[in-house]
Amino acid sequence: MRCAKLYYPGQIELVEVPEPEIQSDEDVKIRVNYGALNADDYNVYIGKQGQTYCDYGLFHEISGEIVQLGAYSARTGLQVGDHVAASPFIPCGSCPACRAGKWNLCREMFSNGLLAEYVSLNHRRLFRIPQEITPQQGSLTWLVLTCVRCMERLSVLPGQRILILGAGSSGQILVQLARRKLPSILAVSEPLQSKRTLAVLNGADVVIDSTSENLMSKALDITDGAGFDIIIDAAGDILALQNSIALLERGGKLMIFASYDFTSYLNLNLADLYWKECVVMGVYGATNSPYTVSDTKILSQLSLDSLIGKVFPLSDLKQAFEAYGSRLYTRILVQP
Numbered sequence: 001m002r003c004a005k006l007y008y009p010g011q012i013e014l015v016e017v018p019e020p021e022i023q024s025d026e027d028v029k030i031r032v033n034y035g036a037l038n039a040d041d042y043n044v045y046i047g048k049q050g051q052t053y054c055d056y057g058l059f060h061e062i063s064g065e066i067v068q069l070g071a072y073s074a075r076t077g078l079q080v081g082d083h084v085a086a087s088p089f090i091p092c093g094s095c096p097a098c099r100a101g102k103w104n105l106c107r108e109m110f111s112n113g114l115l116a117e118y119v120s121l122n123h124r125r126l127f128r129i130p131q132e133i134t135p136q137q138g139s140l141t142w143l144v145l146t147c148v149r150c151m152e153r154l155s156v157l158p159g160q161r162i163l164i165l166g167a168g169s170s171g172q173i174l175v176q177l178a179r180r181k182l183p184s185i186l187a188v189s190e191p192l193q194s195k196r197t198l199a200v201l202n203g204a205d206v207v208i209d210s211t212s213e214n215l216m217s218k219a220l221d222i223t224d225g226a227g228f229d230i231i232i233d234a235a236g237d238i239l240a241l242q243n244s245i246a247l248l249e250r251g252g253k254l255m256i257f258a259s260y261d262f263t264s265y266l267n268l269n270l271a272d273l274y275w276k277e278c279v280v281m282g283v284y285g286a287t288n289s290p291y292t293v294s295d296t297k298i299l300s301q302l303s304l305d306s307l308i309g310k311v312f313p314l315s316d317l318k319q320a321f322e323a324y325g326s327r328l329y330t331r332i333l334v335q336p
């Protein structure tokens with residue numbers, strides 16, 4: 001089968017490798033339908049993520065179809081033919097974080113690239129996709145679950161004022177989820193007109209053109225000078241983030257949703273955080289609980305098709321990364 005490997009930043013090769021075998025009774029073999037390119041994949045591709053390359057396997061968000069089950073995994077209710085998505089995480093299972101159910105915070109976290117025609121992995125890493133969800137939509141499962149966890153961590157209350165920076169695929173899902181929290185104002189800042197239009201369709205009350213409008217004055221205008229109770233950074237733009245912190249209302253929360261590399265720093269006015277009792281937090285993927293194998297029904301309640309920006313065959317992987325880097329599209333999918 002064909003498999004994509006990254007031997008050096010920007011240098012992808014498609015290699016022929018044997019199909020993976022089921023290694024234990026807990027494993028499941030999957031024919032991969034789609035891989036969704038995320039910021040971590042891109043940062044590794046361009047050499048910004050302090051990665052050991054050699055034969056690095058690409059992509060961690062996939063959807064696929066079960067073709068073979070180990071003896072134990074067959075007893076979990078999974079069946080050959082089921083459509084599934086996978087968690088990118090391989091937690092150790094025994095560290096304090098894992099024992100507390102916070103697998104995303106595992107001290108010994110490992111992950112492997114899943115962009116191949118077939119993969120074999122532990123059944124605990126799978127999420128069964130609802131029947132009405134297409135394989136393309138299903139490849140957004142991990143992204144959706146991470147967005148759900150972001151909202152869960154923010155504990156949004158009805159009537160709060162929310163600002164989302166960036167209207168890419170994650171920003172669009174966050175808009176849909178935030179809308180359901182009954183905010184008094186749901187604003188989105190985004191440089192691209194097409195993404196601002198989509199954000200309105202997904203539930204934004206106000207969209208701000210971050211290239212031509214003054215975020216500070218417009219934000220204060222639409223919040224009657226109070227600022228926002230919640231600001232979610234889904235843009236990954238440090239300058240935009242820096243300019244938005246002053247817009248936090250007293251007691252406000254700033255959520256770092258976007259992925260940053262290890263050279264990224266932000267200037268924070270500590271007196272401002274202190275006097276306003278603001279909270280800065282992050283979200284790193286979803287956890288296994290409470291999102292069990294059978295609990296992905298939220299996918300059916302979201303508008304997902306508009307979040308699929310472009311689909312590339314595996315042979316055009318380089319073009320897929322270039323399309324991601326252009327920031328013109330929402331999610332980029334690759335079909336093995």
Ligand SMILES: [Zn+2]
Nearest residue numbers: 092095098106
């Ligand atoms: Zn662990």
